[in-house]
Amino acid sequence: MEKAPIYFVTGGVRSGKSTFAEKLTTQCSQDLNRGIVYIACGRARDEEMVLRINKHQEQREQSNVSWQTREFPTDIEESVKTFDHQPVVLLDCLTTLLDNELFSANTEWSQIQASQVYDKILAGLETIQQNVSTLVIVSNEVLHEYSHFSSVQLYQRTLGLLHQEIVQRAEKAYLVESGMPVMMKGLQS
Structure with missing residues (x-):
C-alpha cells in the first residue's frame, strides 16, 4: 500500500508552528x-x-474549512477507525503525544520503556500514513536545554530520535521561528 506524504512542522513554544501547520493542512485539503x-x-x-x-x-x-477533531492523547493508531475517504490529517502535537505515552504509565522510566514508546509512536504514525492522503505532524523544539533529571533526559533523547526518524521519512520539513516558516527539507511548491 502506498504511503501518504508526511509534512513535519517544528519550532519553539509559541513560535506560530500550529497556525502554520493549520494553513498548510488547509492548503493540502x-x-x-x-x-x-x-x-x-x-x-x-x-x-x-x-x-x-x-x-x-x-x-x-x-x-x-470544516475540521473534524479527534482526541487521541495516546494510541493514535486507533484514530484511523474514524477516518472517511483518506482525509488530510494534522496531528498536534508529537511532544504532547510522547509525554502522554511515556509518562502515563506508573512505572520506572527506562530506556527499554522509551524504546517501546518510540516504536509504538512510529507504528501509529505509519498506520495513519497508510490511511490518509497527507499527514502533517507538529512538534516542539525542546532539545536545547540540558536537564539534570534522568526522566527529562530520557524524554529529550526519545523526542530527538523521533524527530530524526520522522524528518527522514518526511517529504517536507519546516522550522517555524517567530511566525516565519523556513523549509528545512523538500522543494518549494
Whole structure:
C-alpha cells in the first residue's frame, strides 16, 4: 500500500508552528479535495492548556474549512477507525503525544520503556500514513536545554530520535521561528 506524504512542522513554544501547520493542512485539503481530520493529543491538565486548546479550537472554527477533531492523547493508531475517504490529517502535537505515552504509565522510566514508546509512536504514525492522503505532524523544539533529571533526559533523547526518524521519512520539513516558516527539507511548491 502506498504511503501518504508526511509534512513535519517544528519550532519553539509559541513560535506560530500550529497556525502554520493549520494553513498548510488547509492548503493540502483544498489541493486534494479531501476533508480534514485534526488529531488532538493534548490534555487539558491545567488552566494554561485549557486556554491553548480553546484558542486552537477557535482558530479552526473561524477557518473556511470544516475540521473534524479527534482526541487521541495516546494510541493514535486507533484514530484511523474514524477516518472517511483518506482525509488530510494534522496531528498536534508529537511532544504532547510522547509525554502522554511515556509518562502515563506508573512505572520506572527506562530506556527499554522509551524504546517501546518510540516504536509504538512510529507504528501509529505509519498506520495513519497508510490511511490518509497527507499527514502533517507538529512538534516542539525542546532539545536545547540540558536537564539534570534522568526522566527529562530520557524524554529529550526519545523526542530527538523521533524527530530524526520522522524528518527522514518526511517529504517536507519546516522550522517555524517567530511566525516565519523556513523549509528545512523538500522543494518549494
